[in-house]
Amino acid sequence: MRGDGKDTKADGVVSEDLQQKRTLIERICENAGMNDLGAAFIQAAHLLAGREPALLGVIVLSLRVSLSALLIASLIGAPCGALLAVCRFPGRRLLIVAFNAMMGLPPVVVGLLIYILLSRAGPLGTFGLLFTPAAMVMAQSVLIVPIIIALTRQVIANDWEEYAELLRSLGARWWQIIPTLLWEARQALLTVLLAGFGRAVAEVGAVMMVGGNIDGLTRVMTTTIALETSKGNLAFALALGTVLLVLVFLVNALAYLSRPHSAQHGI
Amino acid sequence: MNRLRIQASHRWYLPLLALVLMVALPSLAQTGAAVPTAPLQVLAQAQGGSATLLVGSTTSTEQSGLFSYLLPLFVQASGIQVHVVAIGTGQALDLGRRGDVDVLCVHDRPAEDRFVAEGYATRRYDLMYNDFVLIGPRSDPAQVAGARDVLEALQRIKARQASFVSRGDRSGTYEAELRLWNLAGIDIRADHGPWYRDTGTGMGPALNIAAAMDAYILSDRGTWIAFRNRQSLAIVKEGDSRLRNDYGLLLVNPQRHPHVKAAAGQQFIDWLVSAAGQRAIANYKIQGEQLFFPDARP
Amino acid sequence: MASSLLELSALSYECNGHRLINAVNARLESGTRTLLLGPNGAGKSVLMRLCHGLLQPSAGDIRWHPNPPARQAMVFQRPVVLRRSVLANVTFALRLAGVSAKARRDLAQEALHRVGLALLADRHAPTLSGGERQQLALARAWAITPQVLFLDEPTANLDPGSAATVEGIIHAIHAAGTQIIMSTHNLGQARRLADQILFIDRGSITEHTPANEFFAAPRSHQAREFLSAERP
Numbered sequence: 001m002r003g004d005g006k007d008t009k010a011d012g013v014v015s016e017d018l019q020q021k022r023t024l025i026e027r028i029c030e031n032a033g034m035n036d037l038g039a040a041f042i043q044a045a046h047l048l049a050g051r052e053p054a055l056l057g058v059i060v061l062s063l064r065v066s067l068s069a070l071l072i073a074s075l076i077g078a079p080c081g082a083l084l085a086v087c088r089f090p091g092r093r094l095l096i097v098a099f100n101a102m103m104g105l106p107p108v109v110v111g112l113l114i115y116i117l118l119s120r121a122g123p124l125g126t127f128g129l130l131f132t133p134a135a136m137v138m139a140q141s142v143l144i145v146p147i148i149i150a151l152t153r154q155v156i157a158n159d160w161e162e163y164a165e166l167l168r169s170l171g172a173r174w175w176q177i178i179p180t181l182l183w184e185a186r187q188a189l190l191t192v193l194l195a196g197f198g199r200a201v202a203e204v205g206a207v208m209m210v211g212g213n214i215d216g217l218t219r220v221m222t223t224t225i226a227l228e229t230s231k232g233n234l235a236f237a238l239a240l241g242t243v244l245l246v247l248v249f250l251v252n253a254l255a256y257l258s259r260p261h262s263a264q265h266g267i
Numbered sequence: 268m269n270r271l272r273i274q275a276s277h278r279w280y281l282p283l284l285a286l287v288l289m290v291a292l293p294s295l296a297q298t299g300a301a302v303p304t305a306p307l308q309v310l311a312q313a314q315g316g317s318a319t320l321l322v323g324s325t326t327s328t329e330q331s332g333l334f335s336y337l338l339p340l341f342v343q344a345s346g347i348q349v350h351v352v353a354i355g356t357g358q359a360l361d362l363g364r365r366g367d368v369d370v371l372c373v374h375d376r377p378a379e380d381r382f383v384a385e386g387y388a389t390r391r392y393d394l395m396y397n398d399f400v401l402i403g404p405r406s407d408p409a410q411v412a413g414a415r416d417v418l419e420a421l422q423r424i425k426a427r428q429a430s431f432v433s434r435g436d437r438s439g440t441y442e443a444e445l446r447l448w449n450l451a452g453i454d455i456r457a458d459h460g461p462w463y464r465d466t467g468t469g470m471g472p473a474l475n476i477a478a479a480m481d482a483y484i485l486s487d488r489g490t491w492i493a494f495r496n497r498q499s500l501a502i503v504k505e506g507d508s509r510l511r512n513d514y515g516l517l518l519v520n521p522q523r524h525p526h527v528k529a530a531a532g533q534q535f536i537d538w539l540v541s542a543a544g545q546r547a548i549a550n551y552k553i554q555g556e557q558l559f560f561p562d563a564r565p
Numbered sequence: 566m567a568s569s570l571l572e573l574s575a576l577s578y579e580c581n582g583h584r585l586i587n588a589v590n591a592r593l594e595s596g597t598r599t600l601l602l603g604p605n606g607a608g609k610s611v612l613m614r615l616c617h618g619l620l621q622p623s624a625g626d627i628r629w630h631p632n633p634p635a636r637q638a639m640v641f642q643r644p645v646v647l648r649r650s651v652l653a654n655v656t657f658a659l660r661l662a663g664v665s666a667k668a669r670r671d672l673a674q675e676a677l678h679r680v681g682l683a684l685l686a687d688r689h690a691p692t693l694s695g696g697e698r699q700q701l702a703l704a705r706a707w708a709i710t711p712q713v714l715f716l717d718e719p720t721a722n723l724d725p726g727s728a729a730t731v732e733g734i735i736h737a738i739h740a741a742g743t744q745i746i747m748s749t750h751n752l753g754q755a756r757r758l759a760d761q762i763l764f765i766d767r768g769s770i771t772e773h774t775p776a777n778e779f780f781a782a783p784r785s786h787q788a789r790e791f792l793s794a795e796r797p
Contacts, residue, residue: 070287071287071288119366119367120366120367121365121367126526130367131352163647165614165619165641165645166641169638170638170657170658170661170662171661176661180647180657184647184649187648212350212352212354213352213353214350214351215351216350227330229471229472229475230330230469230471231330231471231490231493232474232475232495232496233495234475234496254286
């Protein structure tokens with residue numbers, strides 16, 4: 001096992017069949033110093049073609065966790081945002097600034113918070129939720145609730161200016177006003193939800209911490225990307241990133257195209 | 268016609284809502300179900316009768332693919348599901364201290380002994396070993412390859428102020444690196460210049476950094492063999508007895524954390540140190556190369 | 566419908582230190598059509614919002630005799646419609662007015678029929694034209710059969726055809742027994758619709774007379790100036 005400063009047997013690991021798979025394009029890319037990029041797009045194409053069944057579970061889990069988090073965060077965040085837009089109470093401005101600031105909450109901090117809560121030694125430890133998808137849903141919910149609140153408040157505040165006199169003239173009370181405004185703003189809120197979903201599905205620090213990146217249980221797109229990067233599989237990691245991007249694009253496209261024709265012209 | 272289209276478009280949100288609910292609700296139902304049954308789970312775990320085991324493991328055993336290879340064999344033998352959280356040794360031990368995992372597979376002997384001494388585990392089991400390797404650029408600017416041993420290699424790196432990437436986290440590899448500097452007569456934490464990069468990252472990310480800046484780095488062999496983004500890096504020093512890297516097993520003490528799945532955990536450990544488990548470890552190879560050498564004492 | 570009387574006494578309204586309504590006194594009889602006239606910024610809209618309860622007076626009283634009307638509605642210069650169907654816009658108002666779910670649909674359709682929007686009941690309201698929107702706003706107001714209806718320059722943004730339609734609807738609402746309080750800049754419209762004229766200038770009522778007297782011989786010089794300026 002004595003080293004001689006040259007390649008040892010360990011270096012021979014770069015798999016031979018991988019070498020053989022290299023195409024002309026890859027070699028050209030490599031010469032241009034972009035071997036990882038070239039390989040990434042070729043691999044991404046393979047992944048998207050469904051040649052990696054194990055990845056399907058990861059994609060489905062990503063969607064399930066992030067959509068669950070989105071559902072929870074919207075049920076909490078949208079009414080709170082609307083209340084903040086409509087009601088006047090002491091400390092309201094402070095809350096608005098606080099939620100705006102919390103949009104930039106570092107995911108790792110949220111992860112740490114949820115970790116401490118869910119850890120066996122923590123206050124919610126007895127439920128045994130750490131390192132489960134439920135913990136990831138919690139972390140992502142906490143992460144995007146401020147986004148939903150802050151953006152909803154913005155959207156609803158604009159609508160409230162338009163509708164305030166009408167609703168008050170019709171005798172609506174605040175508990176009738178809030179759901180009405182949320183419903184009237186449903187198209188703009190869809191964009192708010194997409195922003196929340198984007199942040200949730202792209203997040204890695206918090207889910208890594210509370211999910212543990214357990215193969216087959218809590219491994220999602222982003223933690224897989226982090227793992228592959230740390231294994232030095234840069235091309236594969238980039239390919240996964242491309243898949244994630246395509247996924248988010250599809251969700252956005254679906255949301256956009258399902259809107260009525262008139263909405264697309266800004267009515 | 269026109270009216271029909273607009274009427275239909277009033278319900279544009281329905282397919283979206285359906286999609287979200289379809290995907291989100293099952294997992295919410297799971298979450299909801301997990302809560303009320305949790306006390307029951309704790310009971311079941313106290314009796315040692317649960318089917319999934321949580322293992323906190325150092326990243327090298329997970330990332331080298333060892334566990335992906337071993338676990339199906341264990342499941343086949345025992346019917347017990349094992350989930351692995353891969354994390355630095357120091358953090359893994361902390362998970363154990365907090366009772367967040369049942370079994371630990373780590374590689375920092377002094378820290379492991381401390382863990383046992385503190386009563387978080389009743390004993391440590393030898394599992395296997397491999398070795399650390401000193402990685403560096405092929406050009407070897409510090410001429411480490413010609414050094415007598417790894418200690419002289421480190422002295423040369425410091426003398427030349429050649430770039431060196433350190434994990435700088437609380438991993439077993441970092442502890443091993445600190446011990447080696449110490450043996451080489453260098454107090455690296457107090458006495459280093461900008462050539463010594465304390466990165467505070469895992470093995471893989473640290474290797475990525477070393478590859479990007481042509482630096483020396485201490486790595487465990489398993490991670491290095493599985494690492495793909497080598498650029499101009501290669502092993503420059505290996506085979507020193509001081510580079511031995513021992514992996515140990517710890518069962519979190521159920522007296523400290525009653526919910527620990529002690530029976531299943533013990534079963535897992537017993538299998539790993541049994542002839543069958545040890546054979547399986549020896550059989551795990553990447554490109555024909557054995558990564559870990561079993562050394563459990565019968 | 567219970568007969569009522571709206572009495573304003575020393576009513577004032579201030580906003581950011583500006584006195585927009587200045588110690589106004591007036592008595593408005595139920596069943597009448599009172600039109601508020603006056604130059605821009607005189608305080609017509611503010612006065613109506615005070616009476617309707619959208620604004621709180623800084624001083625003075627608004628008293629209804631014997632009781633404040635349980636059902637009142639307001640139609641605004643710029644018709645605000647909800648982003649839902651025309652019919653749903655009306656049923657929404659009925660729901661807030663406490664009408665039972667069963668009765669809403671029929672009442673709403675009847676109201677739409679009366680304003681001439683029956684055929685557009687299923688249209689998405691934001692796709693309506695300006696005139697149609699104002700018709701919808703009137704249907705929404707009329708559906709709850711208000712005792713008092715406030716209208717704030719309801720035809721100001723409409724073409725003459727739509728304005729005539731709206732005027733016809735206002736006429737019909739009044740004929741059905743609703744007290745009308747309305748502001749306008751259109752003198753022709755005031756002549757056609759008004760029983761009483763309330764002339765406001767810079768937050769004060771300078772004249773409150775029957776419409777025929779007002780147009781024949783305005784008493785206050787402000788009203789005389791206003792009328793002469795508006796003449797072609």
